[in-house]
Amino acid sequence: MATFLLQFSYSSASTKALIDKPQNRRKLTEKMISSAGGSVKEMYFCFGDFDGLAICEFPSNVEAASVALAVGASGACSKFKTTVLMTMEESQEAMKKAGKVRKAYSPPTA
DSSP states (O other): OEEEEEEEEEOHHHHHHHHHSOOOOHHHHHHHHHHTTOEEEEEEEOOSSOSEEEEEEESSHHHHHHHHHHHHHHTOEEEEEEEEEOOHHHHHHHHHHHHHHHHHOOOOOO
């Protein structure tokens, strides 16, 4: 399973609905994520650039993208951002492979 950070900002209509009727959106989010074959590991409400975030696992990028597309099509969010997360072990492996790839790379020159 791959891990993803999903960040979202509610549309003004969604924000108004949440103020008019405060609600915990985690169970509904878990239902949506699981329908795509994923699971929610953490979920937070926040303020700043985004209104909330969820750390989720999906079998692949395809399932994560299906959630992003479904949320985007709903109009409930004004912003939705998906970021692939790597474990420290995965990043170390990438660093090792980068050492090999670097030998085959030729940067642009003037």
